[in-house]
Amino acid sequence: MRKLVAAGNWKMNTMLSSAGDLASALAGKVKQDDSIEVILCPPFPYLTTVKEKVSGSSIQVGAQNCYHEAEGAFTGETSVGMLQDVGCDWVILGHSERRHVMGETDGAINKKVVAALAKGLGVILCVGELLEERKADKTNEVLETQMKGGLSGVSADDLKNVIIAYEPVWAIGTGVTASTEEAESAHDFLRKWLTSNYNAESADSMRILYGGSVKPDNAEDLMSQRNVDGALVGGASLKADSFGGIIDAAQKLAKG
Numbered sequence: 135m136r137k138l139v140a141a142g143n144w145k146m147n148t149m150l151s152s153a154g155d156l157a158s159a160l161a162g163k164v165k166q167d168d169s170i171e172v173i174l175c176p177p178f179p180y181l182t183t184v185k186e187k188v189s190g191s192s193i194q195v196g197a198q199n200c201y202h203e204a205e206g207a208f209t210g211e212t213s214v215g216m217l218q219d220v221g222c223d224w225v226i227l228g229h230s231e232r233r234h235v236m237g238e239t240d241g242a243i244n245k246k247v248v249a250a251l252a253k254g255l256g257v258i259l260c261v262g263e264l265l266e267e268r269k270a271d272k273t274n275e276v277l278e279t280q281m282k283g284g285l286s287g288v289s290a291d292d293l294k295n296v297i298i299a300y301e302p303v304w305a306i307g308t309g310v311t312a313s314t315e316e317a318e319s320a321h322d323f324l325r326k327w328l329t330s331n332y333n334a335e336s337a338d339s340m341r342i343l344y345g346g347s348v349k350p351d352n353a354e355d356l357m358s359q360r361n362v363d364g365a366l367v368g369g370a371s372l373k374a375d376s377f378g379g380i381i382d383a384a385q386k387l388a389k390g
């Protein structure tokens with residue numbers, strides 16, 4: 135049985151006090167609950183504060199990016215070791231905004247994935263197609279390229295520390311959510327890809343999250359699909375009420 139994940143990607147939002155307040159409110163709600171996993175991914179400057187505010191709860195903290203080198207003259211970058219030093223358990227890699235706004239390639243993403251896993255930092259690897267790629271019937275092709283590229287050199291053993299997030303780019307921040315059928319079909323494709331490129335055990339235990347305009351009112355339907363194991367949430371993770379509603383949906387499904 136795969137444990138459902140509710141992950142909040144705060145992107146470049148919040149300030150010190152609002153980040154702390156949001157983390158405190160969610161810690162008070164989640165408390166110690168091991169029926170699901172809740173991960174908060176605030177901007178770098180607020181990682182320490184968020185980590186402090188969620189201490190005593192089961193909430194984990196993740197970063198939104200990292201660099202593959204361990205240290206040195208890399209102005210503006212943040213290493214895996216630094217993230218672990220401030221209490222991160224996870225890092226989001228390959229988010230569509232990194233790919234399409236910052237121009238990150240599968241090769242650059244792969245170096246980060248390998249560096250994070252080598253140090254035992256969990257990776258939430260995002261994959262997803264553009265609208266024109268979906269319209270041209272290229273969704274699976276794009277997913278395959280991004281999985282192959284992102285996970286190059288990653289062993290089945292290291293895969294235990296990976297979560298995949300399927301995030302169709304056309305659904306991110308647009309209010310347009312993939313239908314449950316569209317989400318399930320992409321997730322099913324990803325799990326089959328894992329079976330043929332790794333093995334059935336790795337594929338069965340992999341959590342594959344859906345991301346793209348997840349809200350409290352669509353979270354339960356999406357997460358109840360057979361191959362959807364939780365949500366990576368942007369906009370709706372910025373308010374305790376709306377992210378709380380998504381956590382409620384996951385807890386309800388987890389507890390049957």
Ligand code: PGA
Pocket residue numbers: 143301305306307308309345346347348366367368369370
């Ligand atoms: P959204 O973002 O929930 O605001 O669509 C999701 C994401 O980018 O991870």
